Amino acid sequence: MVQPLSGQAIYVVLLRELKRYWRAKARIISSVAQSFFFLVVFGLGLGSFVDGFGSINYLSYMAPGVIGMGLLFGSVFSGVSVIFDRQFGFMKEMLVAPVSRTSIILGKILGGAATASIQGIILMAVAGIMGAFTPTIMFVAGAFAAVGVMLLITAGFVGLGVAIGSTLNDFHAFQLLSTFVIWPLFMLSGVFFPIDVVPLPLQVAMLFDPMFYGVELLRWCLLGAGTPLLGPLGWLISLGVLIGFNALMIGVGTYLFSRAQV
Amino acid sequence: MTGKGVSYGVSKINNIIDVKALTKVFNGKVRAVDGISFTVREGEILGFLGPNGAGKTTTLNMLATLLRLTNGSATVNGHNILEDADAVRRSIGYVFQDPTLDLELTGRENLDFHGRLYGLERIVRLQRIEEMLEVVQLTDRADDLVKTYSGGMKRRLEIARGLLHHPKVLFLDEPTLGLDPQTRRSIWEHIQRLNQEKNVTIILTTHYTEEADYLCERILIIDFGKIVALDTPSKLKARLEGDVVSLVFKDPAVIVRIRPLLEEKEWIRSINVVASGNSYARMSHMIQMKRGMSVGIGIGGIIPGMDSGSIGGRGKIPKQVQQMLAKGMADENGQRGRDEGAKCLNLLVDNGGHRIPEIVKLVDEAGVILESVELHKPTLDDVFLSVTGRDIRDERGSFMEMARRHRIVQQARGRRIRG
Ligand SMILES: Nc1ncnc2c1ncn2[C@@H]1O[C@H](COP(=O)(O)OP(=O)(O)OP(=O)(O)O)[C@@H](O)[C@H]1O
Ligand SMILES: [Mg+2]
Helix, strand or coil: CCCCCCHHHHHHHHHHHHHHHHHCHHHHHHHHHHHHHHHHHHHHHHHHCCCCECCECHHHHHHHHHHHHHHHHHHHHHHHCHHHHHHCCHHHHHHCCCCCHHHHHHHHHHHHHHHHHHHHHHHHHHHHHCCCCCCCHHHHHHHHHHHHHHHHHHHHHHHHHHHHHHHCCCCCHHHHHHHHHHHHHHHCCCCCCCHHHCCHHHHHHHHCCHHHHHHHHHHHHHHCCCCHHHCCCHHHHHHHHHHHHHHHHHHHHHHHHHHCCC | CHHHHHHHHHHHHHEEEEEEEEEEEECCCEEEEEEEEEEEECCCEEEEECCCCCCHHHHHHHHCCCCCCCEEEEEECCEECCCCHHHHHHHEEEECCCCCCCCCCEHHHHHHHHHHHCCCCHHHHHHHHHHHHHHCCCHHHCCCEHHHCCHHHHHHHHHHHHHCCCCCEEEEECCCCCCCHHHHHHHHHHHHHHHHHCCCEEEEECCCHHHHHHHCCEEEEEECCEEEEEECHHHHHHHCCCEEEEEEECCHHHHHHHHHHHHCCCCEEEEEEEECCCHHHHHHHHHHHHCCCCCCCCCCCCCCCCCCCCHHHCCCCCHHHHHHHHHHHHHHHCCCCCCCCCEEEEEEECCHHHHHHHHHHHHHHCCCCEEEEEEECCCHHHHHHHHHCCCHHHHCCHHHHHHHHHHHHHHHHHHHHHC
16 A cells, blocks of 8 residues: 655645634634633642642643643544545545545644644643743753654544544544543543552553553653653653554554545 | 557547446445446547436546446546556546535635645646636635635636646536526536637536537436437437427326327327426425325436435435425325426427327317427437436426535534534
8 A cells, every 4th residue: 555645735735724723713712721621620629639749739740631631632533524524525625636545644644733732732831821830941841842742642643533534424423432432542541640549450441541651741741750650761661652553543544544435 | 550550549549538337336236337338539528417316426436536436447548447546536627516615715725725736836826726716707705715605606616626737537527506507608618618728528417408418529318327328419319300399288187188199199209298397396296206106197206316215315304305395295185286387298299390280189179278389309308308218307406406405504514513
């Protein structure tokens, strides 16, 4: 399945994603607001009787997780939007063009990763304003690293979305997707509680959640530490897992997308 | 020896599309396209006519490499559609039957997207976009979001887009559906100009026979996935020797009575019933046919592959349509007045002008009131009727259009849900 890539095609599909994202202001606002409520209610609410972990208060602990939540939702949905492209017919316009499906899907993945990461950056700023992070030189460097991590996390999950979107054919599957894919990925990613304090079965489940490693990596970037369970090289392990997950998902997404007929 | 070789080579180049026993079976049972073979010369405009569900779109989708064929083979611009899909796609432009615009982009952005996807260089792209916007008269709306366009404007934009990259072969699937006569005419002119100046080969499907007659060098009529006629419009019409005499009755119920009397006359070569009423009447008629209720006469109204549970291909019958159908049924069964419009019998008659007195007398003696009699040379409508047994005016009728419109509305709703 080696198909020639067209830079122009990748670019134009990416551009379209960005334009559409930018025009859907309501969506941007609502998802930022949603994460904001999480930060306020859980961060400040739960935080008032949970002490935090070590030197990190609860709000700070939660912030990378909530950013991760924004990334996860944004990226999976933008991948799944291939369903909408098909429903609204625009997919035909792309598929009948003399460019490989791989180019189209790479554009889609890059576009989804970019838009979801923009979302992540906005959330990072919101959390920063709420005082979740300590503004040091180290943090600034970490924040830049975090943007790279965001792109890495989202690319894989857009791939997952594309894979799902290419398999399912209608909106009705949407509810299922949300309940059985996105929420479990989110809940098990260690947003609210650290992995080392929960019972073993839950721990194991969390270790199978790729989003867990994404959140871990974000914590390394933004807080300078991760869970003791993975040790001091936790960031490296997480990075490795994410890269593997990315390769897998982009591959599977591209394959399933190429196979789908109009 | 060499002469033969050369002529072979030339004919190969001349046939820009070569289709052999092309077949598509959906889900192992629906034979949408059933072993069709035809060729299209370079620079030709070929028209596809056929009832709803005949397999026109499916054929185009296979030629455009969007659908995988089940059997047979085809080449487009010398490239095999299976083995060399990329080269095929580089050779073609396709204006789809269903809307394929991005509603969240502006008209200009939709064209720009297309131009880039087809690798047009910046200067060429910008120039062509302006040119095409001019042709379809959308220049002043070019920077508005497409979701604010009217149906006709969207259609025009799609046509502009399909022409933007100057393809060698252009597929137009019902290009002028829903356009006003003026726009339709300007699109025709543009299609013709493109065909003549750029030597673009065109396959277009349509339910408007006057469109096919005006534009197409040859017409291919397809029914139940098979080719039932393929010739120039004039030859197709000439096949129906004689004249068409149309009898219009005030009371359509009398057709059942009068028909057997006419069938006895050996000089009447064929008799067809053409419904000309409002859309409710026609729609309720279709449903009756489907339910197997006898209506005595075979008005073409059955849409193959479209059962009442799957209008428009997806989902359930829209409520609106259901209500209209229910209304139609009630009218038909109950107190429907004679308001459904006159019905018409089309007789194919040798030397029609001379037979009219005889026909009128016959009808008169049967005690039936004639509203009017009309005599005309066979048109493509008559050809269509004679080879498919269906009235083409039914095929572009309200039913499908309503279903299609419903789907578009439904899609728009879906989009809103997503936010
Ligand atoms: N994706 C599909 N899956 C199953 N059946 C299909 C599919 N697409 C088309 N068909 C069936 O194939 C047949 C031919 O459909 P097609 O769309 O080619 O007809 P058409 O000639 O274009 O009709 P129309 O004039 O209504 O556009 C129909 O019976 C249709 O129901
Ligand atoms: Mg069609």
